[in-house]
Amino acid sequence: MPRPSRFSFVNLQSGLGLLIILLLAVLTSPRSASGGRIFLEVGNLTDILRQVSEIGIMAVGMTLVILTAGIDLSVGSTLALATSIAGLCLTTWAPAAGTPAKLLFAIACALAGSAMVGALNGFVIASLRIQPFIVTLASMIGVRGLARRLTNNTNIDFGFGSDAGSVFARLGSDKSTVVAIFVIVFAVFSVLLSRTVFGRRVRAIGDNQTAALYAGLPIRRTKIYVYTWCGLLAGLAGVIYAAQNHQGNPNAGLSYELEAIAAVVIGGTSLAGGKGSMAGTLIGTLIMGILTNMLRLNNVDSNTEMMLKAVIIIAAVWIQQFDAAGFGKRERR
Amino acid sequence: MRKYLALAGLASFLAGCSKPSAPAQKTYFVAFSQCNNAEPYRSAQNELLSRICSKKPDIKLTITDAQQDNSKQIAQIETLILQRPDLLIVAPNERAPLTAVMGKALAAGIPTICLERDIAQPNYTTYIACDNRAIGKMAGQFIVGRLTAKYGKPKGKIVEIRGLLGVEGEINRYAGAHEVFQQYPGIKVVHEAVADWLQAKGRERMLEILRAQPEIDAVYGHNDPMAVGAYLAAQELHREKAMFFVGVDGLGGPAGGIKKVMDGVLAATFYYPLAVDMAMQIGDRILRDPSYKPLKKYMLPTEIITPENARQMYDRLTF
Numbered sequence A: 001m002p003r004p005s006r007f008s009f010v011n012l013q014s015g016l017g018l019l020i021i022l023l024l025a026v027l028t029s030p031r032s033a034s035g036g037r038i039f040l041e042v043g044n045l046t047d048i049l050r051q052v053s054e055i056g057i058m059a060v061g062m063t064l065v066i067l068t069a070g071i072d073l074s075v076g077s078t079l080a081l082a083t084s085i086a087g088l089c090l091t092t093w094a095p096a097a098g099t100p101a102k103l104l105f106a107i108a109c110a111l112a113g114s115a116m117v118g119a120l121n122g123f124v125i126a127s128l129r130i131q132p133f134i135v136t137l138a139s140m141i142g143v144r145g146l147a148r149r150l151t152n153n154t155n156i157d158f159g160f161g162s163d164a165g166s167v168f169a170r171l172g173s174d175k176s177t178v179v180a181i182f183v184i185v186f187a188v189f190s191v192l193l194s195r196t197v198f199g200r201r202v203r204a205i206g207d208n209q210t211a212a213l214y215a216g217l218p219i220r221r222t223k224i225y226v227y228t229w230c231g232l233l234a235g236l237a238g239v240i241y242a243a244q245n246h247q248g249n250p251n252a253g254l255s256y257e258l259e260a261i262a263a264v265v266i267g268g269t270s271l272a273g274g275k276g277s278m279a280g281t282l283i284g285t286l287i288m289g290i291l292t293n294m295l296r297l298n299n300v301d302s303n304t305e306m307m308l309k310a311v312i313i314i315a316a317v318w319i320q321q322f323d324a325a326g327f328g329k330r331e332r333r
Numbered sequence B: 001m002r003k004y005l006a007l008a009g010l011a012s013f014l015a016g017c018s019k020p021s022a023p024a025q026k027t028y029f030v031a032f033s034q035c036n037n038a039e040p041y042r043s044a045q046n047e048l049l050s051r052i053c054s055k056k057p058d059i060k061l062t063i064t065d066a067q068q069d070n071s072k073q074i075a076q077i078e079t080l081i082l083q084r085p086d087l088l089i090v091a092p093n094e095r096a097p098l099t100a101v102m103g104k105a106l107a108a109g110i111p112t113i114c115l116e117r118d119i120a121q122p123n124y125t126t127y128i129a130c131d132n133r134a135i136g137k138m139a140g141q142f143i144v145g146r147l148t149a150k151y152g153k154p155k156g157k158i159v160e161i162r163g164l165l166g167v168e169g170e171i172n173r174y175a176g177a178h179e180v181f182q183q184y185p186g187i188k189v190v191h192e193a194v195a196d197w198l199q200a201k202g203r204e205r206m207l208e209i210l211r212a213q214p215e216i217d218a219v220y221g222h223n224d225p226m227a228v229g230a231y232l233a234a235q236e237l238h239r240e241k242a243m244f245f246v247g248v249d250g251l252g253g254p255a256g257g258i259k260k261v262m263d264g265v266l267a268a269t270f271y272y273p274l275a276v277d278m279a280m281q282i283g284d285r286i287l288r289d290p291s292y293k294p295l296k297k298y299m300l301p302t303e304i305i306t307p308e309n310a311r312q313m314y315d316r317l318t319f
Helices: A009-028 A042-067 A075-090 A099-127 A132-151 A164-172 A175-195 A197-207 A209-214 A219-244 A256-266 A278-297 A302-319 B002-014 B040-054 B070-083 B095-107 B132-151 B168-181 B199-212 B224-236 B257-262 B276-288 B310-317
Strands: B028-034 B059-065 B087-090 B112-116 B126-130 B156-162 B187-194 B218-221 B244-249 B268-271 B297-300 B303-305
Touching (some): A042 A075, A042 A175, A042 A197, A042 A219, A075 A164, A075 A256, A099 A132, A164 A175, A175 A278, A197 A209, A219 B199, A256 A278, A278 B199, B028 B040, B028 B070, B028 B276, B040 B059, B059 B070, B070 B095, B087 B095, B095 B112, B132 B218, B168 B187, B224 B244, B224 B257, B244 B257, B257 B268, B257 B303, B276 B297
Parallel strands (some): B028 B059, B112 B126, B156 B187, B156 B218, B218 B244
């Protein structure tokens, strides 16, 4: 049986990684005019939370998918689709109604569109039995095309006035709103994964699909749910993206799927499925966010940043290999 | 009757024959090899070119999208050569890789117009150039001018948000501006960040820069979206009034940079010509007049867009 998620050793190791990155960030932080470390300013710390929220929300959905031993490469394109739908709904497709209705309409359409992409992924994977990598690779390409087609390849910018688009951007880019959405999503899905039947099924399928099948678990339905949630969460990240960047952008979210996967893997979730936790994913997301922030506060060249990130990803996954019995001993599988 | 003739012409073309012989039934086939539809500037180019061609009933336009990939663009041009267009317009993705295939098009007798980016050898009928270095210089001069007005002498702290590194536009918009900045010891570029032409990245980078830099006088974005992204970051920290923002591209339409100047977000933007209107003006003469010889190179001027002329430019460049 898979290990229970909370307080498991995998999280301890990820937690250690987080601690090391935090320490490094504090020690290397440049100082502000008043002498304090810029990294530790409340504004900067909350900036990090806000910046990781889009990838973080996607990583929550990705955790579910990876736990079933699947993968979803289409989340970046789905995010772009959601920003495009939200943009269109707030401008050209806007219903003749008051601003609150317009906002609700836009958000609902964006989420529904993304959930449909996810449901379609799940259906093809579970019912037609095509490998998740192939299916979501195809939808990554197709959904990007759809987003570009809907918007005719142009960005849809929101203004700075009092029209629905401007109001949407103003409300949705508020730091506390964004961070609150991230925290709520994370909390809800932590509970869903660790305390519900659905969560146990997700793990069981990834741990041993044949056993799950013989145990009579609804594999097909569970997989469709998982991919639908993943699509919907990518759409939610898209709504936040659109608001924060004042635009619907069909080219948004390029390679976001890889960042989300990196966050999940750094958090100790195994790509083989069955093993991992939401807490780990949160830690993985924060490690990447703090690392980025640390390098940029120090004005590190962007190419060097990419190289350092590569090293961190490998190091973080490497320390996961050591068994709970102690460091120096590799886990046998 | 003309309709049938046009259809016959089209049919003979589809059958892979050489160009229809009777001049009266002539339909001109214009092919535009675009390097990347995904950039707003380039989708504006496509839009403008489509509009121009739709007004000429005897011109049939095809646009291919190389998705920022040299090999794709080479393959697409090779296919186009086989289709024997009457005019080929190329917006090359990069200089060196596209040089040979454009030579092939010329050798096949297809008039070829090269847009904005020069290629390694003059394998084109005519080259319509936009001068990024001049734009960089003008942007630099504008910034220095504003700072001089503010402090009484040329001094101040500038943040630069750079485009995708290694691309011609980025290199020259950077070099042009720095040519100006270097002349004034009081002018300092305190932070440079790379945001790959993207508004979202511009915003993220700027948030970090704002934390690290307590004093910023001006932000120079290598395109409008990045400058707008930087503005959004500054606005969030209530610092947008302490500095001014300058971008490049000056596209029309509600999502373009000119609108941002009108909204008071950007202090100025610099028009990077779409160039397809000029290409079609010359191309049209090449198509209809076999004796016409265009110049080897046309240099398109840039224009500064400030609140004073923004409205007028918006009307001119929105379509």
